[in-house]
Amino acid sequence: MIDQGVQRPIARGTLLSVLLITLLSFGNKLSAQDGQKLFNDNCGTCHKVDKDLTGPALKGVEDRVKDKKLLHAWIRNNQAVLASGDPYFTKLYNDWRKTPMNVFPSLTDEEIDAILKYVREYKAPVAAAGGGNTPADGKMGESDNMILYGVLTLILAVVALVMLGVNSNLKKLADDKDGLPSHEPIPFYRNKTYIALITVILFVIGGVFVSKGMIGLDRRKNYEPVQPIFYSHKVHAGTNQINCLYCHGGAMESKQASIPSVNVCMNCHMTITEYTGAPIYKEDGTELDATAEIKKVHAAAGYDAAKKEYTSEGKPVEWVKIHNLPDHVFFSHAQHVKAGKVQCQTCHGEINNMHEVKQVAELSMGWCVNCHRETKVDFVDNKFYSIYEKYHNEIKNKTRDSVTVSDIGGTECQKCHY
Numbered sequence: 001m002i003d004q005g006v007q008r009p010i011a012r013g014t015l016l017s018v019l020l021i022t023l024l025s026f027g028n029k030l031s032a033q034d035g036q037k038l039f040n041d042n043c044g045t046c047h048k049v050d051k052d053l054t055g056p057a058l059k060g061v062e063d064r065v066k067d068k069k070l071l072h073a074w075i076r077n078n079q080a081v082l083a084s085g086d087p088y089f090t091k092l093y094n095d096w097r098k099t100p101m102n103v104f105p106s107l108t109d110e111e112i113d114a115i116l117k118y119v120r121e122y123k124a125p126v127a128a129a130g131g132g133n134t135p136a137d138g139k140m141g142e143s144d145n146m147i148l149y150g151v152l153t154l155i156l157a158v159v160a161l162v163m164l165g166v167n168s169n170l171k172k173l174a175d176d177k178d179g180l181p182s183h184e185p186i187p188f189y190r191n192k193t194y195i196a197l198i199t200v201i202l203f204v205i206g207g208v209f210v211s212k213g214m215i216g217l218d219r220r221k222n223y224e225p226v227q228p229i230f231y232s233h234k235v236h237a238g239t240n241q242i243n244c245l246y247c248h249g250g251a252m253e254s255k256q257a258s259i260p261s262v263n264v265c266m267n268c269h270m271t272i273t274e275y276t277g278a279p280i281y282k283e284d285g286t287e288l289d290a291t292a293e294i295k296k297v298h299a300a301a302g303y304d305a306a307k308k309e310y311t312s313e314g315k316p317v318e319w320v321k322i323h324n325l326p327d328h329v330f331f332s333h334a335q336h337v338k339a340g341k342v343q344c345q346t347c348h349g350e351i352n353n354m355h356e357v358k359q360v361a362e363l364s365m366g367w368c369v370n371c372h373r374e375t376k377v378d379f380v381d382n383k384f385y386s387i388y389e390k391y392h393n394e395i396k397n398k399t400r401d402s403v404t405v406s407d408i409g410g411t412e413c414q415k416c417h418y
């Protein structure tokens with residue numbers, strides 16, 4: 001339904017893969033990787049293996065829940081297990097102050113086994129030199145190394161230059177001593193060796209900038225593609241005050257805010273078959289035939305408005321996806337909208353005043369990280385933060401007046417990167 005792959009330059013993909021292989025795949029055992037990815041994708045927002053987070057630490061769960069079938073059932077659909085009144089899970093649910101866990105109907109038994117295997121075999125990463133004990137440290141060490149290599153290369157280049165200079169001076173001295181005619185030293189800007197070296201250095205620096213530029217290429221601030229149906233957020237979420245969550249309910253409970261299917265549109269457009277509101281003007285200044293656009297909704301649903309019945313299967317609307325993070329970034333709407341209480345408009349702009357959606361934020365790493373550094377979390381009243389005892393004590397003792405997202409780990413690499 002949504003065109004995921006639009007406009008992603010292949011070169012950038014390759015470049016990123018290379019970057020990420022060096023940066024992120026460090027230290028992972030291949031065998032555990034599928035389970036680890038599944039865990040990170042689906043469970044990592046709420047669970048850690050060895051620490052309580054929104055949900056309990058999963059370490060040793062197979063000893064606590066010996067019935068494998070029950071455990072699978074819980075992971076796939078905890079709501080059903082709770083509804084069945086299972087005593088262990090009912091108690092657990094109450095102990096966790098009735099925080100609901102997501103349901104994962106699409107996980108297969110093999111996938112759940114892979115996750116459990118990952119949990120079973122999980123070993124806390126050994127801290128890199130310098131201490132610290134978060135899984136980020138291995139990766140941080142790696143990127144520090146890269147900086148170190150860079151610095152070493154520079155030092156070597158400088159040493160090489162100096163040696164060349166010394167060398168030519170020595171040669172001149174030797175020549176003088178032997179009474180050989182010595183020509184004036186060539187000024188450095190005409191010296192071929194220097195020129196070659198400088199070219200190489202400029203080439204490398206240029207390469208770095210070009211690759212940075214390529215990474216930025218896919219950032220599509222102000223991206224506003226033409227959609228198959230001219231659907232106006234201003235008409236729906238603005239004038240008619242329809243709640244964002246009516247159509248993007250996923251934002252409250254999952255990673256994805258998701259785009260509504262045409263059935264959702266038909267809840268209203270079975271009866272609203274023409275547009276009678278204020279005229280809508282397109283980008284090019286011409287007036288939109290909005291009733292014709294509603295007819296497209298009917299066509300997509302296979303609905304015959306004259307007969308007031310569904311006459312065919314219809315076909316899904318192929319909305320063009322606007323916001324798109326690279327695959328190596330983890331972003332969860334629920335974490336921001338529900339736990340963090342961030343308004344949609346903070347990240348998406350005044351959507352309720354836009355006829356057509358336009359990407360207003362850069363979606364760069366800096367954008368995410370800056371907000372995490374600056375934004376204070378509603379610490380005292382939010383049950384998601386009850387695990388941070390230290391901060392709670394500091395607030396009580398008045399040695400701390402606020403907690404930022406960064407304080408609770410929001411700038412750790414592995415929180416945002418798979």
Ligand code: HEC
Pocket residue numbers: 039042043044045046047054055056057058061064065074075078092093094096097098099100101102104115
């Ligand atoms: C939205 C947060 C959330 C997500 C996502 C989530 N869980 Fe949970 N999970 C919880 C909470 C909270 C509990 C505690 C019981 C409760 O309150 O529902 C829990 C309990 C559990 C338990 C029981 C633990 C025990 O000690 O007995 C298991 C097993 C579990 N989750 C596995 C998973 C797996 C596997 C995934 C990913 C496929 C996952 N969870 C995703 C929140 C979550």
Ligand code: HEC
Pocket residue numbers: 227231233236237242243244245246247248259260319320321322323324344345348351352356357
């Ligand atoms: C009646 C249903 C409906 C309501 C209400 C609604 N939207 Fe949408 N939204 C859509 C549809 C359909 C699309 C896909 C077409 C498009 O991009 O315009 C969409 C697209 C979006 C996108 C861009 C998705 C992408 O591709 O990246 C954002 C962001 C968004 N909506 C945010 C909001 C916000 C914020 C609100 C509340 C102010 C809201 N929506 C209310 C139906 C709705």
Ligand code: HEC
Pocket residue numbers: 229230231232233235236240242247260261262264265266267268269272274275276277278280290291293294297
């Ligand atoms: C909660 C009710 C509701 C839902 C759900 C809804 N609409 Fe609408 N829609 C309206 C109303 C109200 C109008 C304005 C009618 C008027 O002013 O005459 C409208 C107008 C329109 C128009 C003409 C104006 C414009 O936006 O270009 C289109 C096209 C349209 N809707 C498409 C959609 C699509 C596509 C969906 C599903 C993603 C959808 N609607 C879901 C209530 C709804």
Ligand code: HEC
Pocket residue numbers: 244245248251252255256257258259323324325326331333336337342343344345346347348363
């Ligand atoms: C903290 C910033 C932030 C907030 C708050 C936020 N979004 Fe998003 N939204 C994003 C990012 C980043 C993406 C791109 C996600 C991706 O590509 O995986 C996105 C993507 C979307 C999409 C495209 C479909 C999808 O899920 O990828 C829709 C629709 C959307 N957001 C709607 C909403 C609505 C509605 C709200 C409020 C209830 C909201 N967003 C709140 C940052 C945010």
Ligand code: HEC
Pocket residue numbers: 325329330331332335336339340341342346347363364367368369371372375376377384405408409410415416
């Ligand atoms: C407008 C501010 C804002 C922006 C922009 C933003 N975030 Fe956040 N983010 C928050 C807040 C507030 C929280 C705290 C929510 C919570 O965990 O309770 C958070 C939490 C998170 C967490 C969980 C951190 C943890 O310690 O558990 C992740 C992961 C995350 N954000 C990823 C992203 C990514 C990726 C982006 C960029 C695409 C992004 N965020 C952009 C405000 C923002």
Ligand code: HEC
Pocket residue numbers: 016019020023139143215216219325326329363364365368369372410411412413414415416417
């Ligand atoms: C708050 C979320 C967040 C955190 C924390 C974070 N990143 Fe990122 N990172 C992103 C986003 C979003 C992108 C994608 C930027 C883009 O597409 O332009 C990204 C991109 C990258 C890239 C690809 C190159 C680039 O600049 O686009 C690398 C490499 C990277 N991050 C490494 C790291 C490392 C190393 C850390 C820890 C020091 C880290 N990231 C911490 C969100 C985050």
